[in-house]
Amino acid sequence: MSFDNAYEALTEDNDTRWAFGTGFVDPLAGIDTSVPSGVDAAELARSCLWLGDDALIMSHRLQEWCAAAPELEDEVALANIGLDLLGQARLLLARAAKADPSLVPAVEQSDEDALAFFRDAADFHNVRLVELGGGDFAFLMARLLVFSTWRLAVFQRLVDSPDQVVTAIAAKGIKELAYHRDYAARWVVRLGDGTDLSHERMQAGLNAVWPYVDELFDSDTSDGAALRAEFDAVMSQVITAGTLSRPPAREAAETRSLEPLLAEMQSVARAHPDATW
Amino acid sequence: MNLEDHFDETIARDQRIEPRDWMPDGYRRTMVRQVAQHAHSEIIGMQPEGDWITRAPSLRRKAILLAKVQDEAGHGLYLYSAAETLGADRDDLTERLIEGRQKYSSIFNYPTLTFADVGVIGWLVDGAAICNQVPLCRSSYGPYARAMIRICKEESFHQRQGYELLMTMMSGTQAQRNMVQDATNRWWWPSLMMFGPPDAQSTNTAQSMAWKIKRHTNDELRQRFVDMSVPQAEKLGVTLPDPDLKWNAERGHHDFGQIDWEHFKEVVSGNGPCNEIRLTRRRQAHEDGQWVRDAAAAYAAKQQREAVA
Numbered sequence: 001m002s003f004d005n006a007y008e009a010l011t012e013d014n015d016t017r018w019a020f021g022t023g024f025v026d027p028l029a030g031i032d033t034s035v036p037s038g039v040d041a042a043e044l045a046r047s048c049l050w051l052g053d054d055a056l057i058m059s060h061r062l063q064e065w066c067a068a069a070p071e072l073e074d075e076v077a078l079a080n081i082g083l084d085l086l087g088q089a090r091l092l093l094a095r096a097a098k099a100d101p102s103l104v105p106a107v108e109q110s111d112e113d114a115l116a117f118f119r120d121a122a123d124f125h126n127v128r129l130v131e132l133g134g135g136d137f138a139f140l141m142a143r144l145l146v147f148s149t150w151r152l153a154v155f156q157r158l159v160d161s162p163d164q165v166v167t168a169i170a171a172k173g174i175k176e177l178a179y180h181r182d183y184a185a186r187w188v189v190r191l192g193d194g195t196d197l198s199h200e201r202m203q204a205g206l207n208a209v210w211p212y213v214d215e216l217f218d219s220d221t222s223d224g225a226a227l228r229a230e231f232d233a234v235m236s237q238v239i240t241a242g243t244l245s246r247p248p249a250r251e252a253a254e255t256r257s258l259e260p261l262l263a264e265m266q267s268v269a270r271a272h273p274d275a276t277w
Numbered sequence: 278m279n280l281e282d283h284f285d286e287t288i289a290r291d292q293r294i295e296p297r298d299w300m301p302d303g304y305r306r307t308m309v310r311q312v313a314q315h316a317h318s319e320i321i322g323m324q325p326e327g328d329w330i331t332r333a334p335s336l337r338r339k340a341i342l343l344a345k346v347q348d349e350a351g352h353g354l355y356l357y358s359a360a361e362t363l364g365a366d367r368d369d370l371t372e373r374l375i376e377g378r379q380k381y382s383s384i385f386n387y388p389t390l391t392f393a394d395v396g397v398i399g400w401l402v403d404g405a406a407i408c409n410q411v412p413l414c415r416s417s418y419g420p421y422a423r424a425m426i427r428i429c430k431e432e433s434f435h436q437r438q439g440y441e442l443l444m445t446m447m448s449g450t451q452a453q454r455n456m457v458q459d460a461t462n463r464w465w466w467p468s469l470m471m472f473g474p475p476d477a478q479s480t481n482t483a484q485s486m487a488w489k490i491k492r493h494t495n496d497e498l499r500q501r502f503v504d505m506s507v508p509q510a511e512k513l514g515v516t517l518p519d520p521d522l523k524w525n526a527e528r529g530h531h532d533f534g535q536i537d538w539e540h541f542k543e544v545v546s547g548n549g550p551c552n553e554i555r556l557t558r559r560r561q562a563h564e565d566g567q568w569v570r571d572a573a574a575a576y577a578a579k580q581q582r583e584a585v586a
Contacts, residue, residue: 056336083343198571268392
């Protein structure tokens with residue numbers, strides 16, 4: 001390594017790993033995005049948009065934990081999960097836009113950014129579970145466990161989608177979501193079976209997210225019951241291991257959290273609608 | 278040969294001191310301080326840019342920024358681990374940070390006012406950090422030197438990403454170009470201060486150079502940074518806010534204006550614009566996480582008891 005010039009020193013060994021950015025401009029670059037015959041393009045776009053919105057909003061809630069995690073290892077893990085979900089959101093929003101361009105707001109931005117930054121709350125289709133604001137680390141882990149358990153089960157079915165783009169997104173996402181679920185489950189067990197205080201908070205966290213579980217399975221697909229059974233089996237296992245109890249059924253309240261979340265997320269993009277970033 | 282002679286000879290041969298080698302107490306203390314301050318800087322440094330993650334104006338920039346701030350947490354982790362090889366304890370170092378007994382880089386005591394600050398921090402602040410840190414890849418303390426190699430590679434990556442953001446913004450709207458110039462104006466002088474006081478006033482330099490835990494003086498590194506930044510600013514199309522900045526053919530370097538060291542001292546001693554905010558936030562996160570860490574420890578102890586039983 002040369003030490004006379006900082007930049008030469010970093011590039012002279014020609015380590016190509018450092019030549020690539022973490023950013024890619026078009027998430028679906030080079031991929032055949034034509035909709036296969038026999039697939040309803042509007043329906044495909046709708047489901048991609050919904051799944052993309054879930055990932056985008058959940059990622060935002062994880063981003064809010066930046067510099068606030070209980071330990072550095074968790075700082076790294078939460079950012080990692082936030083990045084995975086952001087990546088899923090980008091691919092799914094881009095897929096939705098290609099399948100049904102009429103969904104995309106008419107602004108001079110890429111499809112994914114037009115969808116993320118130039119739609120109003122009424123046009124978002126995320127589940128309420130991800131938009132809930134505030135909460136402590138136990139609440140975050142309860143929400144992440146519920147979310148990733150459900151989403152993993154959904155993605156495991158999407159690998160059989162007739163659309164190859166969705167199949168590829170799902171195959172990539174499964175590995176990520178399995179890790180997210182594992183991370184959350186370990187914390188739920190640790191907090192549940194840790195101290196009296198952590199047990200109490202973990203139970204409170206589970207109780208707080210539980211009313212938003214039913215909505216995840218509100219689909220018209222015939223597979224809904226099987227999906228729910230799979231979800232319940234995982235949750236029971238974790239709840240038991242964490243010496244916790246299954247929360248009582250409760251009515252889900254409106255969250256009123258999406259508008260302020262979007263106001264923050266979209267603030268810079270909307271202040272400069274003609275800008276390129 | 279006694280232990281001290283052996284240590285001196287290892288340094289003289291440009292070989293590394295490793296954790297289990299004998300080292301003078303002063304060397305150990307200085308290394309712990311240097312590595313801990315670096316670790317603290319990475320962790321506090323997550324805040325000014327982290328503030329923009331939720332507001333990043335494109336999903337690509339959001340991903341880049343989140344990954345960068347995650348890298349900083351990772352750097353903090355390696356560095357605390359390197360400090361632990363010297364017998365320090367991460368919890369104790371964290372206490373020292375949040376009680377204000379150990380310092381972090383003063384650069385993070387300035388606010389990030391617009392999204393252009395994210396790019397300028399990458400370009401200038403990470404650029405200055407690289408100038409400071411590349412020579413540390415040859416630090417005489419092995420674990421630190423090895424950690425610095427990886428950290429420098431990631432920093433250089435961040436620097437290029439920051440610069441690329443600024444290039445994109447400069448080709449955007451007039452409002453974006455104004456943001457970039459304004460951020461450059463605010464960050465230029467604090468970046469020059471990152472190299473520390475002038476050599477004549479730097480109390481630790483001589484011993485640190487002798488121990489090879491520092492390889493160049495503050496003024497040498499600062500000059501190198503100025504010389505590198507001038508053509509980068511030209512290419513970008515921004516002006517550096519220093520009327521005295523000009524090429525000196527005789528010296529083969531750029532001359533530049535007087536740094537306001539009184540201001541620097543104020544910021545170091547806790548009176549910068551954001552010192553209070555940064556430390557309060559770090560303290561809050563640490564305190565809010567106490568019950569979580571307690572629970573993890575209690576759970577691990579239970580598991581261990583069960584494994585034994």
